[in-house]
Amino acid sequence: MFLEFPLKKFPELFLFTSDDAIASQAISAGVDGIVIDWEHVGKSDRQLNYDTEINADTVEDVARLHATVPTANILVRIEAAPGIMEDQVEAAIGAGAATLMLPMARSARDVEVFLNAVNGRAKSVIQIETQDLFERCGDLKDLEWDYAYIGLNDLAISRGREWLFEAFVDGTVDDIFETLPERKIGLGGLTVVSGGAPLPFPKLFSEMARLGCAMTFMRRSFHREIVGRDLKSELDAARSLWHAFDQRGPEAVAHDHRLFIEAVEGHAVSIGLKTA
Numbered sequence: 346m347f348l349e350f351p352l353k354k355f356p357e358l359f360l361f362t363s364d365d366a367i368a369s370q371a372i373s374a375g376v377d378g379i380v381i382d383w384e385h386v387g388k389s390d391r392q393l394n395y396d397t398e399i400n401a402d403t404v405e406d407v408a409r410l411h412a413t414v415p416t417a418n419i420l421v422r423i424e425a426a427p428g429i430m431e432d433q434v435e436a437a438i439g440a441g442a443a444t445l446m447l448p449m450a451r452s453a454r455d456v457e458v459f460l461n462a463v464n465g466r467a468k469s470v471i472q473i474e475t476q477d478l479f480e481r482c483g484d485l486k487d488l489e490w491d492y493a494y495i496g497l498n499d500l501a502i503s504r505g506r507e508w509l510f511e512a513f514v515d516g517t518v519d520d521i522f523e524t525l526p527e528r529k530i531g532l533g534g535l536t537v538v539s540g541g542a543p544l545p546f547p548k549l550f551s552e553m554a555r556l557g558c559a560m561t562f563m564r565r566s567f568h569r570e571i572v573g574r575d576l577k578s579e580l581d582a583a584r585s586l587w588h589a590f591d592q593r594g595p596e597a598v599a600h601d602h603r604l605f606i607e608a609v610e611g612h613a614v615s616i617g618l619k620t621a
Contacts, residue, residue: 357492450472
């Protein structure tokens with residue numbers, strides 16, 4: 346399946362870090378926000394044998410970054426569990442968070458409970474990363490969340506799959522964007538223009554551009570790949586690449602999409618995974 350979506354402005358960009366110096370440098374270079382990650386209950390069991398990142402940030406990290414990097418949009422990913430979620434919403438907002446992210450929602454009701462707890466005091470990000478919520482994605486249309494982010498790792502785990510990028514090939518990602526038109530949806534991640542593994546960054550970024558991705562995170566490989574490079578220059582290069590994607594005609598968009606799918610399927614074959 347191939348759909349062409351209208352390109353939007355360069356995605357809002359967030360970096361996972363609790364390091365004051367790194368956060369300050371990133372914001373000065375043009376990163377929009379800093380992520381403090383409180384989601385860890387049950388995560389190590391859920392993501393066992395998957396190449397994922399688990400953090401253990403604190404309320405003190407939020408308060409400190411809010412004080413030392415006051416221009417940063419501090420995003421806190423909270424726990425989804427009832428009771429814990431509500432308490433963490435209060436703690437995060439009290440410490441200075443401007444945006445809160447809800448992981449592992451399974452229904453519109455889960456999202457409603459979260460939004461009621463936030464009560465307009467911060468922006469909201471809903472992670473679409475369970476098969477249950479994907480199947481009920483249309484129920485999110487009329488809820489007043491600010492962003493949704495497609496979590497490819499946990500979505501694959503929820504489906505019992507090993508293939509992270511299958512959601513691109515089988516149409517799942519397109520379905521989400523099509524089901525929630527005119528809403529701000531994010532996915533994927535950003536690193537240096539010459540980086541990215543197993544997929545080169547420009548190929549993934551091309552697909553993010555086709556979809557009109559509204560937000561994203563710095564990929565885990567970014568911290569390794571930025572060594573010896575100037576962050577602002579790399580972000581400028583990414584913005585130039587995005588602008589180039591904006592100038593593509595329909596045939597070029599379709600061509601680049603085919604190359605992306607071929608790269609994804611080729612990677613899957615190379616590591617012994619079935620693509621159909």
